[in-house]
Amino acid sequence: MIADYTEAPVCHVDDLVDGELKEVRVGDTDVLLARADGQYYALFPKCSHYQGPLVKGLLNGHRLVCPWHNACFDIRNGHRLEAPALNGLPTHEVRIENDQVFVRLTTDQESLENPMSAPDETNTETYVIVGSGGAGAFAAEGMREGGFTGKIIMLTESSEAPYDRPNCSKDYLQGKAPDEWMPLRSDEFYKDYGIEIRTGQLVTSLDPTEKRIELASGETITYDKALLCSGGKPNVLPGLDADLKGIYSLRSLHDSQTLRELGKEGKRVVIIGSSFIGLEGAMSLRKLGSEIDVVGLEKVPFGKILGEKIGHVIQGWHEKEGIRFHLGRKVDYIEGEGTVNAVILDNGERIPADFVLLGLGVKPRTDFLKGVLLEKDGGVKTDNYLKVTNGLYAAGDIAHYPVTDGFQRIEHWKVAGQQGHVVGLTMAGKNEPYEVIPFFWSNQQGRRINYVGHATKIDDIIYDGDPEKDDAFLALYIQDGQIKAAAGLKRDQDIIAIRELMHEGRMPSIETIRNGLKWVKELKKA
Known part of the structure; x- marks a missing residue:
C-alpha cells in the first residue's frame, strides 16, 4: 500500500463526458480517469496483459477495452472481464468537492486477481481439464471464480504448465522475451488455489458415459465434470518421410526454443505454408539471421481472410526484410538422405534448405474421445454453454459453437481464453452462455493487424x-x-x-x- 495515501485534484467535474478516458498524474503516479453514467472512476492506466495504454482504448458503458489485444475490464471494480488478460486493474478512490474531481491513491500494485474461491478438502467433486492451453488455463480460474471449491486436475501432454503460446512465434522466438515471461501463472498460484497441473500426461481415452479418463501410463481417473480443450495437432505434409530429420512445426514452447537456437546459426529455412503462424515464424527467424523462403498454395498471403490488397501489402513488408516468396505453388517432395537439404516444388524449382518449418494449420486433437460424434474436421459440437453432453464441455480450437447463422470453430488465443473463462464459470454453476465476438491479432514485421468477427x-x-x-x-x-x-x-x-x-x-x-x-x-x- 502507498504509505501517504497521496491525493490530488485532477479535473473539473464537467471536463469529461460519459465514455471519455483521460490519463492524469497524482503525485508521481499515472492514473487512468474514466467517466460513465455521470460517475468518475480511477484505475491503473496500463493493461495487465502486455501493458497496453488503456487511455487509447475504448469505454463502452462500464466496459473498458484495451487497444492492443482487446482485453476487457470493469471500471467499477477493476475486474478482468475478458481474456487475454488474466488479472484485473487496481482502482483508486474518487471524490467530488467544489466541482473538482479528486483522486486518492490507494494501491501501488500493477494488477489484481479476480476474486476466487479457495479449495475445500471436504468437497469431493472432481473437475478434470484435458489440455493446458489458453482455454484450460482460463477455465481453471473461471471454476474458482465461479465458486467451485472441489478438486481441479489439469492433464497435459506438455512438460510445461500453461504459458503464453502466442509469444512463441514472436518475441520469444526472436530471443527478445526471457523464459520467465512465458508462464501464465507461478507454481505458487496454482498451489494456493488447488489447481493440480499434471504434466507429461497423455490421455488415450475419455468415455463421457462412464465419466472415465485413461492415461498412457495406465492410470484411470474418474470425474464429475470434464472440459475438453486439447487444442490442435499440426498438419503434416502429405507423403512426408516420417524419418527425415530437419522438419519442424511451431506449436509449443519447446518448438520455439528449438527453432530459436537453429535460427541463430544463420540457417537456410523453407517455410511451407503462408499462414499467420508461418509468416510470424518467417519474420522471427529472419530477425535471428536465417535465410527464409516461403512456399504457399495461395497466390497472395491471407487473400481469403484479409483480401488480396492487404495480402499484397503484408507480403511487401516481408519482402523488404529479405524474405522470398514462392506462391501458388505446391511442394512436390522434400529432398534429403536422412536430413533435409532441399525442397522441390511442383514446377521443378529446387530451394536449398537446412531445415523446414511447416505452417499448414492444425487439426483438432480429439482422437481419444469415445462415444462422441465428431465433426468432419475432427472438432466437437457444443451448445451455447459450450456443453457437449452430460458433464462434458469443450472450449478452444476443438469447439464448434452456435452462432446466429450456424456453428463456427475459431483457432485463436483470445477466443480460447474467453471460452475457457466462460465455461469455467458455467461448470461452477453460473450458467453463462458464450456470446463473445471473435477477435485475433497478428504481428507482421512489427505491425499489429487486428481482426474482429468471422x-x-x-x-x-x-x-x-x-x-x-x-x-x-x-x-x-x-x-x-x-x-x-x-x-x-x-x-x-x-x-x-x-x-x-x-x-x-x-x-x-x-x-x-x-x-x-x-x-x-x-x-x-x-
Whole structure:
C-alpha cells in the first residue's frame, strides 16, 4: 500500500463526458480517469496483459477495452472481464468537492486477481481439464471464480504448465522475451488455489458415459465434470518421410526454443505454408539471421481472410526484410538422405534448405474421445454453454459453437481464453452462455493487424484508408449482405467499436457505412 495515501485534484467535474478516458498524474503516479453514467472512476492506466495504454482504448458503458489485444475490464471494480488478460486493474478512490474531481491513491500494485474461491478438502467433486492451453488455463480460474471449491486436475501432454503460446512465434522466438515471461501463472498460484497441473500426461481415452479418463501410463481417473480443450495437432505434409530429420512445426514452447537456437546459426529455412503462424515464424527467424523462403498454395498471403490488397501489402513488408516468396505453388517432395537439404516444388524449382518449418494449420486433437460424434474436421459440437453432453464441455480450437447463422470453430488465443473463462464459470454453476465476438491479432514485421468477427468468404470489402498508400487503414468484410468481419492497422478504437456494436446487434447498414460512418461516435450513442 502507498504509505501517504497521496491525493490530488485532477479535473473539473464537467471536463469529461460519459465514455471519455483521460490519463492524469497524482503525485508521481499515472492514473487512468474514466467517466460513465455521470460517475468518475480511477484505475491503473496500463493493461495487465502486455501493458497496453488503456487511455487509447475504448469505454463502452462500464466496459473498458484495451487497444492492443482487446482485453476487457470493469471500471467499477477493476475486474478482468475478458481474456487475454488474466488479472484485473487496481482502482483508486474518487471524490467530488467544489466541482473538482479528486483522486486518492490507494494501491501501488500493477494488477489484481479476480476474486476466487479457495479449495475445500471436504468437497469431493472432481473437475478434470484435458489440455493446458489458453482455454484450460482460463477455465481453471473461471471454476474458482465461479465458486467451485472441489478438486481441479489439469492433464497435459506438455512438460510445461500453461504459458503464453502466442509469444512463441514472436518475441520469444526472436530471443527478445526471457523464459520467465512465458508462464501464465507461478507454481505458487496454482498451489494456493488447488489447481493440480499434471504434466507429461497423455490421455488415450475419455468415455463421457462412464465419466472415465485413461492415461498412457495406465492410470484411470474418474470425474464429475470434464472440459475438453486439447487444442490442435499440426498438419503434416502429405507423403512426408516420417524419418527425415530437419522438419519442424511451431506449436509449443519447446518448438520455439528449438527453432530459436537453429535460427541463430544463420540457417537456410523453407517455410511451407503462408499462414499467420508461418509468416510470424518467417519474420522471427529472419530477425535471428536465417535465410527464409516461403512456399504457399495461395497466390497472395491471407487473400481469403484479409483480401488480396492487404495480402499484397503484408507480403511487401516481408519482402523488404529479405524474405522470398514462392506462391501458388505446391511442394512436390522434400529432398534429403536422412536430413533435409532441399525442397522441390511442383514446377521443378529446387530451394536449398537446412531445415523446414511447416505452417499448414492444425487439426483438432480429439482422437481419444469415445462415444462422441465428431465433426468432419475432427472438432466437437457444443451448445451455447459450450456443453457437449452430460458433464462434458469443450472450449478452444476443438469447439464448434452456435452462432446466429450456424456453428463456427475459431483457432485463436483470445477466443480460447474467453471460452475457457466462460465455461469455467458455467461448470461452477453460473450458467453463462458464450456470446463473445471473435477477435485475433497478428504481428507482421512489427505491425499489429487486428481482426474482429468471422467471415467464411468475402463478397466485397469496404476500405477506410488505402492499405497500399496509408499508414493506417480499416477494411470491412461483407458476406451475404452483412458486415461479418473487419481488419485494421492502427485503427484500434474503430476495431473495438465494431466488436462492441456486433455484440450488441447494433451494426449499421452497409449503406450507412459506405457513406462514412464515424465508429466511435456511433458506439457512444444511447
